[in-house]
Amino acid sequence: MSVTRPPVGAPEIRRLDPVLEPGHTYASVTDKIAAVVLTRPLGIGWLAGFTLTFSLVMLLFGSLAWLIVKGVGIWGINIPIGWGFAIVNFVWWIGIGHAGTLISAILFLLNQKWRTSINRFAEAMTLFAVACAGIFPLIHTGRPWMAYYMMPYPSTMGIWPQFRSPLIWDVFAVSTYGTVSLLFWFIGLLPDLATLRDRAKNRFQQLIYGALALGWRGSAHHWHRYQSAYLLLAGLATPLVLSVHTVVSFDFAVAIVPGWHTTIFPPYFVAGAIYSGFAMVLTLAIPLRKVYGLEDFITMRHLDNMAKVMLATGLIVAYGYFVEFFMAFYSGNKFDVFLAQQRLHGPYAHYYYALILCNILTPQLLWFEKVRRNVAALFVMSLVINTGMWLERFVIVVISLTRDFVPSAWGRYQPTFWDFSTFIGTLGLFVMLIFLFVRGLPAIAISEMRELVAHESHSGGDHK
Amino acid sequence: MKEHPSQLFGVMGEFATPEQILSAAKQAREAGYKHIAAYTPFPVEGLAHAIGFRWTAVPLLTLIGGLGGGLTGFGLQYWVAAITYPMNIGGRPLNSWPAFIPVTFELTVLGASIFAVVGMLALNKLPQPYHPVFNVERFAHASTDRFFLCIEARDPKFNLAETSKFLQSVAAEHISEVKDEG
Incomplete structure (x- = not known):
């Protein structure tokens, strides 16, 4: 059972770092994680960060208000480039969310113990990323107040959505994903909310956490059903997460536009989603463990493993880029060949080279253990990969649309101030929600950490 | 608030490790007790089984939710595309079922997930803000250690x-009466 320990006396096999630093008890993990929420005073850093991100949220609201007043003409989109930043950002955000589900569901099914201390905030990250993603398809319609047309309901006009369209699939995929992620997150939180209720320092905390905990009392009967439901949800979320980015890639792949109409898109989109998601988990985990002193729980082992997942998914993404090129030339279709050349030599070629640098070349450094164990290097790497994944979506959306079949229909795309302000606004919203989350709810699953303590104390005994 | 005479709900003992409570629970079963409840800060493997809980309806409910979601999803699309709002596009079949799979799949997962979570809470009779065990002062530790x-x-x-x-x-500590003041 103890995966972490090499056989006794095995030469030259380096011991892996522990998933949990030794010496912790049920009470100590509970105290440490709950204290961040219940007792720790608000520091100047938190307040400054919250203020900054809150102002960015105001920028977002301002941009959205201006958009509703003036319409999508305030953006850089035009004919033929009808999909600009809105779709780039949508795909980027929804992809980031995928790592949260991967960690909480797939690694759970694979019985990977190292997921325990990172699953909670990775799930929160998923929810917040989906919230940011959800804004874009809504506003890119131009008339967001008509968005309910996409839902199937018996309208007096007698019209119904077109269920053969990937855009309608998207509505169902993303809303299901958001709902299931919320349910998964909430039932994971339930025992921890009970812990916070029982340790509340004042009436206010007691009321809030007490109401949210629904009267959870840790009964063995309850745990039994709880575990059954949790396992089932993990099993359901696993194909769901793969389906979501597959459906997102169908938005492109089902169209006949050169550069989009390829069968590699679904797997390569899913890999890219996990790639960027793990990068975002690292971007959040590294400051979080530092600021709140959680290095005992989020150990080098976690960072190392996440770096390895990034390397693996990054290679799949690189393979995707290669296959895109190969198929373009192999097909002999002149539009596909032309588009591939446009990526290398066209007006947006510098984006493509930046993308290769960020997504393929830089991450090769992760082969080196020295880099995987250097926290600062990993942090920078995670930012580079997130930039790279954003560029990937920009390349896919913009280059294909600027150069389609007839030269008379070619165009150029230049994002405006409002494109940037909306995007930066959602970044602010995301980080602000994370700020609120780390101080309002336990950022690490306490009850699962206690289980880990029980497990570690067990497997530790017979080896020492 | 009406004054109720407090009733005896049960007797509760406390343990420090999962192994201790597991063995105590087994002995309680062997001693012939039927209505035993255990409260732990994390799921203890085998404990529910030891106090006589063997079957849960959660998986069945999840299956029902999934089937219901899937059938609703496909049924809705078929009804819309082939019956109530048919559109003849180049003579292609109205029941173009492969195009209906993504939404059918999503609604299957949605139905199953909602049934799993709501079913689990309902079977556990949650939310339940009051329970006699909360009257025991030391019970606050049940969510810690x-x-x-x-x-x-x-x-x-x-x-x-x-x-x-x-x-x-069976070596329980802090044995106390649980009063029901409801």
Whole structure:
């Protein structure tokens, strides 16, 4: 059972770092994680960060208000480039969310113990990323107040959505994903909310956490059903997460536009989603463990493993880029060949080279253990990969649309101030929600950490 | 608030490790107790089984939710595309079922997930803000580091003195009466 320990006396096999630093008890993990929420005073850093991100949220609201007043003409989109930043950002955000589900569901099914201390905030990250993603398809319609047309309901006009369209699939995929992620997150939180209720320092905390905990009392009967439901949800979320980015890639792949109409898109989109998601988990985990002193729980082992997942998914993404090129030339279709050349030599070629640098070349450094164990290097790497994944979506959306079949229909795309302000606004919203989350709810699953303590104390005994 | 005479709900003992409570629970079963409840800060493997809980309807409910979601999804699309709002596009079939799979799949997962979570909460009778065990002061530790075993008064074999003695014999600490003041 103890995966972490090499056989006794095995030469030259380096011991892996522990998933949990030794010496912790049920009470100590509970105290440490709950204290961040219940007792720790608000520091100047938190307040400054919250203020900054809150102002960015105001920028977002301002941009959205201006958009509703003036319409999508305030953006850089035009004919033929009808999909600009809105779709780039949508795909980027929804992809980031995928790592949260991967960690909480797939690694759970694979019985990977190292997921325990990172699953909670990775799930929160998923929810917040989906919230940011959800804004874009809504506003890119131009008339967001008509968005309910996409839902199937018996309208007096007698019209119904077109269920053969990937855009309608998207509505169902993303809303299901958001709902299931919320349910998964909430039932994971339930025992921890009970812990916070029982340790509340004042009436206010007691009321809030007490109401949210629904009267959870840790009964063995309850745990039994709880575990059954949790396992089932993990099993359901696993194909769901793969389906979501597959459906997102169908938005492109089902169209006949050169550069989009390829069968590699679904797997390569899913890999890219996990790639960027793990990068975002690292971007959040590294400051979080530092600021709140959680290095005992989020150990080098976690960072190392996440770096390895990034390397693996990054290679799949690189393979995707290669296959895109190969198929373009192999097909002999002149539009596909032309588009591939446009990526290398066209007006947006510098984006493509930046993308290769960020997504393929830089991450090769992760082969080196020295880099995987250097926290600062990993942090920078995670930012580079997130930039790279954003560029990937920009390349896919913009280059294909600027150069389609007839030269008379070619165009150029230049994002405006409002494109940037909306995007930066959602970044602010995301980080602000994370700020609120780390101080309002336990950022690490306490009850699962206690289980880990029980497990570690067990497997530790017979080896020492 | 009406004044109720407080009733005896059960007797509760406390343990420090999952192994202790597991063995105590097994002994309680062997001693013939039927209405036993255990409260732990994390799921203890085998504990529910030891106190006589074997079957849960959660998987069945999840299956029902999934089937219901899937059938609703496909049925809706078929009805819309082939019956109530048919569109002839180049003579292509109205029941273009492969195009209906993504939404069918999503609604299957949605139905199953909602049934799994709501079903689990409903079977657990949650939300339930009040429960007699919360009256025991030390019970707050059940969500941190202590393991509680409660033998309930409705058990036919229950006898305050005898049952307390039994809990003592299995090395329970802080044995206390649980009062129901509801």
